[in-house]
Amino acid sequence: MSKNHFPSWFRHxxxxxxxxxxxxxxxxxxxxxxxxxxxxxxxxxxxxxxxSGDTFNAQTLxxxxxxxxxxxxxxxxxxxxxxxxxxxISNVRIALRGNGSSIVSGTDxxxxxGGSTQITLPVGxxxxxxxxxxxxxxxxxxxxxxxxxxATGPATAHQTGQQTNYxxxxxxxxxxxxxxxxxxxxxxxxxNLDVQNSQALGSVVTxxxxxxxxxxxxxxxxxxxxxxLAKRLLQQGIQVGVLNQGISGNRSLADGxxxxxxxxxxxxxxxxxxxxxxxxxxDPINDLMASPQPTATQLIDVLKRLIAKxxxxxxxxxxxxxxxxxxxxxxxxxxxxxxxxxxxxxxxxASGCDAVIDQDTATHDPAKxxxxxxxxxTGDHLxxxxxxxxxxxNAVDLGLFTATPSTPLPPVQPPTESS
Numbered sequence: 001m002s003k004n005h006f007p008s009w010f011r012h013x014x015x016x017x018x019x020x021x022x023x024x025x026x027x028x029x030x031x032x033x034x035x036x037x038x039x040x041x042x043x044x045x046x047x048x049x050x051x052s053g054d055t056f057n058a059q060t061l062x063x064x065x066x067x068x069x070x071x072x073x074x075x076x077x078x079x080x081x082x083x084x085x086x087x088x089i090s091n092v093r094i095a096l097r098g099n100g101s102s103i104v105s106g107t108d109x110x111x112x113x114g115g116s117t118q119i120t121l122p123v124g125x126x127x128x129x130x131x132x133x134x135x136x137x138x139x140x141x142x143x144x145x146x147x148x149x150x151a152t153g154p155a156t157a158h159q160t161g162q163q164t165n166y167x168x169x170x171x172x173x174x175x176x177x178x179x180x181x182x183x184x185x186x187x188x189x190x191x192n193l194d195v196q197n198s199q200a201l202g203s204v205v206t207x208x209x210x211x212x213x214x215x216x217x218x219x220x221x222x223x224x225x226x227x228x229l230a231k232r233l234l235q236q237g238i239q240v241g242v243l244n245q246g247i248s249g250n251r252s253l254a255d256g257x258x259x260x261x262x263x264x265x266x267x268x269x270x271x272x273x274x275x276x277x278x279x280x281x282x283d284p285i286n287d288l289m290a291s292p293q294p295t296a297t298q299l300i301d302v303l304k305r306l307i308a309k310x311x312x313x314x315x316x317x318x319x320x321x322x323x324x325x326x327x328x329x330x331x332x333x334x335x336x337x338x339x340x341x342x343x344x345x346x347x348x349x350a351s352g353c354d355a356v357i358d359q360d361t362a363t364h365d366p367a368k369x370x371x372x373x374x375x376x377x378t379g380d381h382l383x384x385x386x387x388x389x390x391x392x393x394n395a396v397d398l399g400l401f402t403a404t405p406s407t408p409l410p411p412v413q414p415p416t417e418s419s
Contacts, residue, residue: 041075042200042274044068044136045193046243049126050258051082052157054188060173062145062166063190064097066222068230068242070138071195076111077128078146079191080121085153089146089189090118093173094134097141101166101178108174109134126191126267136195138234144190145173158187160248162214162224185219194273195241201401203241203274204229207261208281211323211359211392212246216383223386228393233401240401243272252283252302253294262302270313277401278310279318279357284342285325285382288335296341303345307352318400319346319353321360323392326370327381336370355400362395363388 044067074094080087092111095103111129113119121127136142149171165187168178206212206226214224230242245268249257258264261283269278284299303319310317321343325331343360345351363384365373372381376388384392 040196041194042197042241043192043203043243043272044195044241046245047158047187047191048245048247048258048268049079049081049156049191050159050247052155052159054155054157055152056148056155057151058149060145060147060168060171061188062101062143062178063187064163064165065142065144065193067136067138067140067142069197069200069239071136071197073131073196074134074136075129075131075194076144077126077192078189079126079156081124081126082156083123083153087121087152088150090149091147091171091173093145095143097143101181103143103176105176139231147171147173155188160213161185161187162217162219164220197239199239201240202276203243203272204277204279205243205245205269205272205275206279206281207269208246209250209283209286210248211282211383212244213248215248216378216385217389218386223389225389225393228390229396232393232398236398238398238401241274249286250283251286252299253287265306265309275315277316277318279320280306281320285322288338289330293335296338299342300345304352316354318355318357319351320357321346323359324364324370324372325382357396359392359395362391
């Protein structure tokens with residue numbers, strides 16, 4: 001069985017393991033889970049976890065995070081959600097990123113979990129660190145380092161990171177400069193960076209597949225459409241964290257490239273700190289291209305269930321129309337018919353969507369509406385290029401985020417000191 005195809009009992013077990021790990025110390029240090037301390041926290045960056053076959057042993061990971069909003073207090077979350085054995089992590093550090101793999105001297109801080117610099121994560125667990133004072137820049141680069149003292153087994157990862165991250169031998173997370181580094185374009189074990197920001201209105205989760213994940217954007221360019229949305233919000237002085245929970249190849253109806261949108265909705269949307277809005281994007285495109293092809297009704301039924309769950313948790317649900325993809329390998333007229341039916345439902349008054357992000361209208365060629373505008377096409381006719389991704393971000397009405405929230409964010413809690 002693929003590690004992405006976990007049965008429901010396993011997902012329940014993983015969630016239960018997380019809650020137990022939040023409260024129980026087991027000889028090795030374990031930290032606080034997300035459910036343990038949420039007051040005042042807003043996510044500034046996130047990456048949805050997936051299974052991978054990559055392994056590490058006695059190595060330091062230094063991973064580069066592009067923030068959305070800034071803050072004065074910070075915490076991180078690490079995950080062994082798709083691991084096959086307990087995971088040991090030590091010497092977790094945070095610093096401002098310098099050039100390449102280097103950090104800015106004097107900005108490095110230690111991060112602890114339950115007061116300890118070492119943790120052991122059970123299989124399936126996601127653990128959140130203690131808060132520390134650290135000035136997180138808005139739309140800036142933060143370096144998060146962690147040492148993996150033993151064999152990790154298959155790593156929990158986010159495969160399409162579109163960012164150069166660094167791997168170095170030994171326990172060198174506090175070093176300004178790393179030696180003998182290798183690089184990767186994925187993220188490992190790191191799922192969240194959260195901040196406390198008294199001006200923050202909350203966070204918006206962008207839930208989708210490769211178009212949301214950033215396929216078609218520039219590597220290290222931070223020009224995925226959620227990045228562009230974050231920059232637009234900051235330019236207007238709107239303090240909203242943007243959490244990119246896209247997974248390339250993800251679907252709404254079936255696990256495969258990560259858990260399906262429906263199966264990961266609780267962890268990747270509802271559990272995100274400060275979440276007030278979700279933008280549901282391009283997953284149904286991958287469903288339509290699968291065999292057997294689902295009906296538009298099946299895709300709409302998933303959408304309705306996600307909307308209902310969001311509303312039950314006082315989260316606004318913004319629907320996206322599906323972008324065109326005629327010309328790509330595997331496209332069929334029956335897929336196009338279902339895409340149009342889905343889009344018609346989303347645009348309709350009875351959809352239940354709190355707003356519509358019309359990605360279709362923003363990107364299609366007016367002369368050939370089932371095709372991308374050539375200026376927005378990467379060339380594969382499936383993924384928009386940087387200009388197309390910007391067009392998607394620009395289709396989001398920023399006024400959706402300026403209305404006074406129905407309930408305020410909880411008060412912040414004081415951080416611990418660490419050095």
